[in-house]
Amino acid sequence: xxxxxxxxxxxxxxxxxxxxxxxxxxxxxxxxxxxxxxxxxxxxxxxxxxxxxxxxxxxxxxxxxxxxxxxxxxxxxxxxxxxxxxxxxxxxxxxxxxxxxxxxxxxxxxxxxxxxxxxxxxxxxxxxxxxxxxxxxxxxxxxxxxxxxxxxxxxxxxxxxxxxxxxxxxxxxxxxxxxxxxxxxxxxxxxxxxxxxxxxxxxxxxxxxxxxxxxxxxxxxxxxxxxxxxxxxxxxxxxxxxxxxxxxxxx
Amino acid sequence: xxxxxxxxxxxxxxxxxxxxxxxxxxxxxxxxxxxxxxxxxxxxxxxxxxxxxxxxxxxxxxxxxxxxxxxxxxxxxxxxxxxxxxxxxxxxxxxxxxxxxxxxxxxxxxxxxxxxxxxxxxxxxxxxxxxxxxxxxxxxxxxxxxxxxxxxxxxxxxxxxxxxxxxxxxxxxxxxxxxxxxxxxxxxxxxxxxxxxxxxxxxxxxxxxxxxxxxxxxxxxxxxxxxxxxxxxxxxxxxxxxxxxxxxxxxxxxxxxxxxxxxxxxxxxxxxxxxxxxxxxxxxxxxxxxxxxxxxxxxxxxxxxxxxxxxxxxxxxxxxxxxxxxxxxxxxxxxxxxxxxxxxxxxxxxxxxxxxxxxxxxxxxxxxxxxxxxxxxxxxxxxxxxxxxxxxxxxxxxxxxxxxxxxxxxxxxxxxxxxxxxxxxxxxxxxxxxxxxxxxxxxxxxxxxxxxxxxxxxxxxxxxxxxxxxxxxxxxxxx
Numbered sequence: 162x163x164x165x166x167x168x169x170x171x172x173x174x175x176x177x178x179x180x181x182x183x184x185x186x187x188x189x190x191x192x193x194x195x196x197x198x199x200x201x202x203x204x205x206x207x208x209x210x211x212x213x214x215x216x217x218x219x220x221x222x223x224x225x226x227x228x229x230x231x232x233x234x235x236x237x238x239x240x241x242x243x244x245x246x247x248x249x250x251x252x253x254x255x256x257x258x259x260x261x262x263x264x265x266x267x268x269x270x271x272x273x274x275x276x277x278x279x280x281x282x283x284x285x286x287x288x289x290x291x292x293x294x295x296x297x298x299x300x301x302x303x304x305x306x307x308x309x310x311x312x313x314x315x316x317x318x319x320x321x322x323x324x325x326x327x328x329x330x331x332x333x334x335x336x337x338x339x340x341x342x343x344x345x346x347x348x349x350x351x352x353x354x355x356x357x358x359x360x361x362x363x364x365x366x367x368x369x370x371x372x373x374x375x376x377x378x379x380x381x382x383x384x385x386x387x388x389x390x391x392x393x394x395x396x397x398x399x400x401x402x403x404x405x406x407x408x409x410x411x412x
Numbered sequence: 413x414x415x416x417x418x419x420x421x422x423x424x425x426x427x428x429x430x431x432x433x434x435x436x437x438x439x440x441x442x443x444x445x446x447x448x449x450x451x452x453x454x455x456x457x458x459x460x461x462x463x464x465x466x467x468x469x470x471x472x473x474x475x476x477x478x479x480x481x482x483x484x485x486x487x488x489x490x491x492x493x494x495x496x497x498x499x500x501x502x503x504x505x506x507x508x509x510x511x512x513x514x515x516x517x518x519x520x521x522x523x524x525x526x527x528x529x530x531x532x533x534x535x536x537x538x539x540x541x542x543x544x545x546x547x548x549x550x551x552x553x554x555x556x557x558x559x560x561x562x563x564x565x566x567x568x569x570x571x572x573x574x575x576x577x578x579x580x581x582x583x584x585x586x587x588x589x590x591x592x593x594x595x596x597x598x599x600x601x602x603x604x605x606x607x608x609x610x611x612x613x614x615x616x617x618x619x620x621x622x623x624x625x626x627x628x629x630x631x632x633x634x635x636x637x638x639x640x641x642x643x644x645x646x647x648x649x650x651x652x653x654x655x656x657x658x659x660x661x662x663x664x665x666x667x668x669x670x671x672x673x674x675x676x677x678x679x680x681x682x683x684x685x686x687x688x689x690x691x692x693x694x695x696x697x698x699x700x701x702x703x704x705x706x707x708x709x710x711x712x713x714x715x716x717x718x719x720x721x722x723x724x725x726x727x728x729x730x731x732x733x734x735x736x737x738x739x740x741x742x743x744x745x746x747x748x749x750x751x752x753x754x755x756x757x758x759x760x761x762x763x764x765x766x767x768x769x770x771x772x773x774x775x776x777x778x779x780x781x782x783x784x785x786x787x788x789x790x791x792x793x794x795x796x797x798x799x800x801x802x803x804x805x806x807x808x809x810x811x812x813x814x815x816x817x818x819x820x821x822x823x824x825x826x827x828x829x830x831x832x833x834x835x836x837x838x839x840x841x842x843x844x845x846x847x848x849x850x851x852x853x854x855x856x857x858x859x860x861x862x863x864x865x866x867x868x869x870x871x872x873x874x875x876x877x878x879x880x881x882x883x884x885x886x887x888x889x890x891x
Contacts, residue, residue, distance in 0.1 A: 209846050212838060233845040242846075249843045253861030259847075262857065266848035302861070319847065 162187045162358050163208075163228075163327055168219035170207045177203040179383035180219070185327070188355045192369055192394060193362045195380035196402045201362045202246055204380065205331040208360075209243040210236050223327065238270035240326030240357075244316035244333045250304040256315065257299030260285065260322050267323060288321040291348050309336035317348045324352070329360045334368040346371030366398040379405055432518045438627070439496035445469065448596055451496050455565045455599070458572060468585035468595030475589045481752040482781040482813055483721050485657070485694065493659060495597045497627040498541075518621060538563060538602045538618040540631060550614055557613050559643075560605040564632050567603035574605055578636055582665035582702045582729070590661040590723075591698040594630045598663065601631035606641035606672075615871060617646040620662075622682070622693070628659035635665070637672035639705065646874055647678045655691045657720060662697045670705030670732065675713070677870055678726075679878055682718035687776065689748030692720025699726035700756075703735030703764075711738040712755070713869045715878040720749060725783065727756030730764035730792075737766040740866040744882060745778025745810070754784035754815075759792040759825070768799040771863050773882075774810035781813040788825040796826045803833040804862050806855070834862075856883040 165183040169176060177200045185191055195201050207214050208221065210233035221228040228236060251259065257278075264284075265275035276284070289295065292314050304312050313333050320328055330349070334342055349359065349372055361372065369377075369391060377393040378385045379402070386405050387393065439450055448469050452462040477488070518541065537549045538561065554561050560571060568575050585595040602618040622629045637643055660682060666674050676699075685692025695718075701710035712726040728737030739755035757766035772780040786797045803812035812833055820827065836858055844854035860867070860879055867875050 209842075211842055233842060234848055234850055237846050237848040245843065245846075249837070249840050251840065251844070251858060251861050253864035254857055259857075262849060262853075263844075263847035266850070266853070270848065323847070 162224060163360075164220075164222040165208075166220050166222075168204075168207070168221065169217045170203060170214050171217055172203070172214050176217070177214075177383055178207065181380070181383070181385055183378065183385065185358050185360060187358055188353075189375045190353070190359045190361065190372060192374040192377045192391075193360060193380055194364070194366075194377060194394060194397055195386075197364075199380045200383045201380050202331055205243055205246075205329045205360075205362050208236075208329055209233060209241060234266070235270075237323075238267050242320055242323055242325030242328045244313075244320055244328065244330040246331040246333075246335070246362075248304050248312045248316055250302070250307070252302055252305050254303050255300050256303050257282075257285070259303045260299075260319065263319065264322060285322065288318060291321060291351060292318050293344050294318065310338065310341045313337055314341065314345060317345050321348060321352060324357075326357045327360070328352070328357065329362070331362045332364065333361075334363055334365060342368065343371060366394040369394045381405055432514055437496075437498045438494050441494050442491045443469075443493070443495060443597065447495050451597060451599060454496060454498075455568070457565075457568055460572075460576060461568055464580070464585065465596050468592050469597075471586040472589065472592035472596055475586075475592055477589050481723050482779070482783075482815075483723065483750040483752050485721055485750075488657075488659060488694070490593075494627040495630070496599055538616075540600050540602075540618060540620045540629075554612075554614060557610055558607040559610060559612050560603065561616055562603050564601045564603040564634060565599070567634075571603075571605070574636070575603065575634070578634060578665070578667055579632075580665075582667060582700045583663050583698050588698060590696040591663050594632060594661050594663040594698070597628075598630045598632035601633040601662070602635075603633070604635040604643065604645065606635075606637045606643045608638040609640040610638075611641070612643040615644040615646055617648070619648045622658060622660065628661065630660075631662045633662070633664040635674060635676070636667045637669065637674050637708075639670045640672060641669075642673040644675045644871060645677070646871060647676070648681070657685075657692060657694055659694045659696065660719075662699075664697070664699040664726075666701035666710055668701065668703050668705060668708035668710050668732075668735075671707045672705060673709045673711075674701060675711045676701070676726075677874055678712075678714040678716075679874060679881065680714065680716045680718050680722070681881060683720075684718050684747055684749050685720040687747045689720070689777075692749070693718065695719035695722045695724065697722075697724040699724060700729065701727070701737070702729045703732050703737060703761075705735070706732040706761075707734045708732050709736040709738070711736075711740070711869070713738075713740040713866065714742070714753075715866070715870070715874075715881065716741070716743040716751060716753060717881050719751075722749075722751040722753050724753050725756050725785075727758065727785075728766065729758045729760065730766065730795075731760045732764075733761040734763045734765075735761055736764070738869075739766075739768045739770070739784075740869045741769070742771045742773070742863045742866045742878070742882070743780055743782075744773045744775070745780045746775040748777045750779045750781075752781040752783055754782045756785040757787070757797060759786075759788045759795040759797070762792060763794040764792055765795070766797045768797070768801070769865050770799075770801045771866055772801070772803045772812055773806065773859060773862070774803070774812050775806035777809045779811045779813070781815065783815045783817075785817040785819070786827065787819040788822050788827075790821045792822050793824050795822065795824070797828065799827075799829045800865075801829075801831045802862065803831075804859070805833070805835045852883070859883075 163185040165181055168178050168181040170178040193201050261281045374391055377389055379387045448465050583591050586592055604616050606612050668674050682693035703710050710728050730737050737757050743751045743753050745751045770782050772782055774780040782801050788795045801814050841854045
């Protein structure tokens with residue numbers, strides 16, 4: 162589904178990604194771990210097409226299409242979803258209105274007619290329940306005055322509503338208490354189908370207790386230094402990242 | 413999405429920029445007592461009106477143009493302007509069938525319903541073309557309720573006592589340079605009188621269209637709500653695209669007596685000039701309401717997207733005890749537009765209350781200034797003001813400026829002021845695009861959210877129009 166080859170990307174002419182290779186198949190869950198500043202979030206932003214990052218080398222194929230050739234909204238319409246590490250607030254626009262606008266934008270790109278507010282409300286009800294929210298969240302402005310945990314849940318709500326093919330979760334677990342973490346993890350697991358894939362960017366292995374990854378990758382200094390099964394995450398939790406560094410240097 | 417590509421964007425063409433090819437009865441350019449006598453004569457005015465005009469003119473001649481506003485423009489040659497332009501025929505019109513079809517067509521094209529068959533439900537319209545009112549709808553329906561809604565030139569002839577009593581009572585003939593000019597040469601505008609206890613059965617609306625070249629439009633609007641009366645008034649405006657700058661110096665006066673309410677909404681869409689700053693309307697306007705009676709209320713809502721330069725401060729004099737003044741504003745400056753706009757709230761009566769919500773949006777090379785005065789006089793015990801001034805910047809070539817003046821002379825006053833400046837962020841736009849929205853829809857959504865507190869004060873039809881206008885004005889300002 163996703164094939165990243167020798168990806169180099171920089172921001173403000175500082176190179177952050179220095180040759181990332183990553184292959185994700187449908188039905189898989191991948192975890193990307195690594196120390197601060199290793200490029201995890203950059204990789205997530207580049208996949209989604211953030212204009213602040215420049216890709217200087219390499220390629221990304223998504224469902225056989227050249228992802229780098231697509232505008233951010235085209236990627237979203239094609240099923241690429243990024244759960245943001247720091248979701249921004251949109252003043253004066255209610256969550257409900259925003260969600261419907263997003264769904265209808267995606268529908269329009271598929272030649273489908275837009276959902277009216279009543280039809281949409283039906284779709285929303287069950288999704289809301291899944292993350293333990295009631296209707297009142299729909300009338301609140303998007304992320305405005307939301308707590309850190311509420312913002313993260315809101316990302317998962319959007320994901321549940323948009324049903325992406327490739328979901329990239331950028332540190333969705335950080336800032337969540339243990340109950341919220343469980344709710345979020347359950348919601349993510351529920352969305353798993355044989356046809357879609359998830360990339361989890363995380364610092365901590367605790368999320369992986371709830372969402373078991375097929376593969377774990379360790380990103381160090383802009384490159385994937387090591388890949389392995391779920392045990393690799395446990396090893397990282399126990400030993401830290403330092404033991405991996407020399408291997409990058411050696412590579 | 414970077415500032416350079418914002419810069420590279422082309423702006424949406426002005427939609428209302430067409431010219432109506434029509435023969436005009438044009439007064440010679442220039443301003444002197446002769447011009448004023450000519451205008452007064454064309455309007456068939458009584459002697460007192462002419463004298464009032466001349467008094468204003470003599471005052472104006474002694475005044476100097478104010479230069480304190482945060483706007484830059486070449487000096488205006490007041491002798492090069494035509495102060496009167498009317499579509500021919502110039503005889504008094506008694507019905508729509510006598511109006512030049514081209515003029516009617518103009519208003520149709522602008523979406524202004526001047527024929528009652530195509531009426532907008534519940535709105536009576538006065539359509540002003542250059543210097544004259546060409547059609548006022550629903551006069552009969554309104555007069556059954558005792559409401560007088562007429563072009564001001566007719567009101568001067570038909571209701572001289574009312575006009576004489578109130579004209580200049582809120583904005584005196586010598587109030588400021590542009591108000592004095594208007595008092596001398598005003599040509600048309602609307603007059604509305606809502607008698608005691610009457611809730612105006614229709615919304616009243618005036619649409620102003622400048623068409624002729626090298627002319628100015630100087631309209632005068634006067635609205636009086638008697639005790640317990642209430643009215644909603646809507647005003648819209650547009651002008652053709654021309655390379656020259658045209659002057660629009662209007663005066664609006666509102667008077668609310670005991671327990672009366674006036675809500676005045678404006679959508680101002682005068683031609684803003686092109687992206688190089690060529691052409692566009694100079695919109696130098698004095699708008700003021702007087703809450704003369706107890707418990708009276710005057711509310712101004714404005715959406716300003718047009719004009720090359722805007723200089724206007726719709727304000728309220730809160731004279732009656734417990735009276736309420738409100739000002740809700742969205743001002744957009746794009747291209748090379750400059751706006752210096754805000755409000756004045758003068759608290760005189762006890763327990764008077766005012767609310768100011770100002771939203772300034774600057775894009776391209778627009779310069780947006782909020783200038784507001786809140787004055788609490790000595791006798792205004794228990795006065796309260798809440799002010800909120802928010803600025804939004806799109807791109808990095810535009811500017812936002814805020815000048816709030818606060819003058820409190822009574823220690824019981826409660827004042828609250830909030831201000832914010834935000835830059836429409838790459839991150840905000842990216843967030844919405846990542847959810848599938850196109851860049852321009854993302855900008856529209858962010859801007860609509862930013863303006864929400866003002867839009868919800870607008871009447872329904874206006875709110876929709878305002879939102880569309882805003883998206884058009886900003887289209888292409890962010891890629």
